[in-house]
Amino acid sequence: MANPSPSSPANEYVDLFLFACIEEVLVGDLFVAKISSGFSSDSCTNELKYVSLSDNVLHTWTGPITNVKKLTVVDLSTNFCSNISKKFFSPDFVSLKYLLLQNNLLGLVLPTDVQGEIFQNLYNVVYINLSKNKITNIPNLLFKKQYNLKRLDLSENMIWDINYKLSHMKNLMFLNLRNNRISMLGEYAMTELDSIAKMKKNLTIDLGGNNLVCNCESLSFVKWIVNTPTNLHRREEYECKTSQNTIILFRNPKELYETILKECMSYEGIIIGITTGILIFAFILCGGISYRYRWKLRYLYYMVNIKLHQSEYKSANTDERLYMYDAFVSYANEDQAFVHNTLLRELERYGGIQLCLHKRNFLPGNDIATNITSAIHNSRKTTVIMSSNYLASYWCMFEYNMARMESIYESNCENILFLVFYDQISACNLPLQIIELVHCQSYIEYPNDEYGDVVFWEQLKRAIKSY
Structure with a gap:
């Protein structure tokens, strides 16, 4: 075609x-x-x-x-x-x-x-x-x-x-x-x-x-x-x-x-190694810092919560704070008979000292940590009734460390923490932070004789009232 x-x-x-x-x-x-x-x-x-x-x-x-x-x-x-x-x-x-x-x-x-x-x-x-x-x-x-x-x-x-x-x-x-x-x-x-x-x-x-x-x-x-x-x-x-x-x-x-x-x-090994090393270092560093300042961090946390709900009271003539209590008493539940029967009688009834006790003064409805921090913050002093029962209690040690933070960061390093040794405790059984306080600050031991009792209560009253 x-x-x-x-x-x-x-x-x-x-x-x-x-x-x-x-x-x-x-x-x-x-x-x-x-x-x-x-x-x-x-x-x-x-x-x-x-x-x-x-x-x-x-x-x-x-x-x-x-x-x-x-x-x-x-x-x-x-x-x-x-x-x-x-x-x-x-x-x-x-x-x-x-x-x-x-x-x-x-x-x-x-x-x-x-x-x-x-x-x-x-x-x-x-x-x-x-x-x-x-x-x-x-x-x-x-x-x-x-x-x-x-x-x-x-x-x-x-x-x-x-x-x-x-x-x-x-x-x-x-x-x-x-x-x-x-x-x-x-x-x-x-x-x-x-x-x-x-x-x-x-x-x-x-x-x-x-x-x-x-x-x-x-x-x-x-x-x-x-x-x-x-x-x-x-x-x-x-x-x-x-x-x-x-x-x-x-x-x-x-x-x-x-x-x-x-x-x-x-390359993969180097990258993984460096990344892992950095993460581990950061984790250890953060963990170490958190552990080192754990009580400070907890104290600051609770203080922020407290200050959000209450104002800071100032006196008319000075810059000093006005306190609700003269002393917050930190004690173990096993020692409450001594605190409620003897300590209250000698300090509040005969000494005119206003005490804060967790059994009596903590606000219902608030969590324990907030009540503790608020009580310490609103008290001029913190008195610790040190005993073997106290050392074994988590919340007692929490109160102790919160009081220690209060003395460092809120009271211009004033001595607001006072130890009363209710039991005879060996130094080897005391935590390091308590031994440090014993070495640098005064403490008092509860006596077993009648004459010693008179001296003990007078010293305790002066310690709480001194400021």
Whole structure:
């Protein structure tokens, strides 16, 4: 069949129902704009086996193309096509084996075919050429029906990874990804390729001309190159960019992998070690500071709560505080008989000293720690009835330490803490902070004789009233 002349209507539009009872159609090197109808005829069965429409300007492929059940080769390369209908390849393409679509602009339309409808009727195709189509991304299901595909050419595009399904292509022999923008293959791609290679030992993939990287981030990819059953076409020529921005070749991938692994382990170990060390140091430092100033921190916490709920009373003529009590008595519950029967009688009834006792003066509804801190803060002195029971009580030691903090931070280091040893306690049984107070401040022991009692109570009254 003779080619139409440049002035004929075929230069602008091809209505291909004319090509009926022939075996080969060549419409190359013409300025054809659009393919819209099918290869159909009512007079006979279409015998077309080879169609070449390359080197035209078929920018839109609408179709559907029908009555092509014997067609085995279609060449639509170099047509600047950017729009292909999902119905263009009709179910009549049952015998199509070779599909040449290279050097078009299908990268603008293929990424939108997320359901794989464009090629869904091409069950028996064995070779697809999609090179030079400016493809950046291929949907996962684009080739979902190509079970018999043997060769897939995606070279000279802008693909960055294999994120489309391949494992169903049991007969795939060659996947050409040369000269794309692949830096490494993801886990999905490596798994898909290995699943085919384990069944078909001659699977080959070409990754040459890509921007491969060899660093800690791509370590799994380099390991895959070492261990994969997939044949890597001319692997020794693959160029790989290291973390030092140097280019090396995959001539010995195992040695390269071990080198990267050592570097990554070294960096990882250093980073983990430094980070762990800093965290441990910070934890120990914070723990040490918190333990060293634990009573101060607790005292400040409770003092803030107290001062939020009560104002600071000032006298009219001086800057001294006005206290609610002369002394707060800190004692163990086991010693309350002495405190309530003897101490109260001698100091309050006979001495005129106002005492604060937790059994009598603590406000109901407040937590114990707040009541203790408030009582100490609102008392001029704190008298500790020291005994073995006192040392064994958590809340007694809490009262002692809160009183010690009060004397340091609220009373200008005045001696507001006074010890009364109710029992005979060995120095080795006393906590360090109490021994320090005994050494630097005065204390008094409760006597067992009548004359000593008179002296004891007089000294205690003077100690509480002195300021």
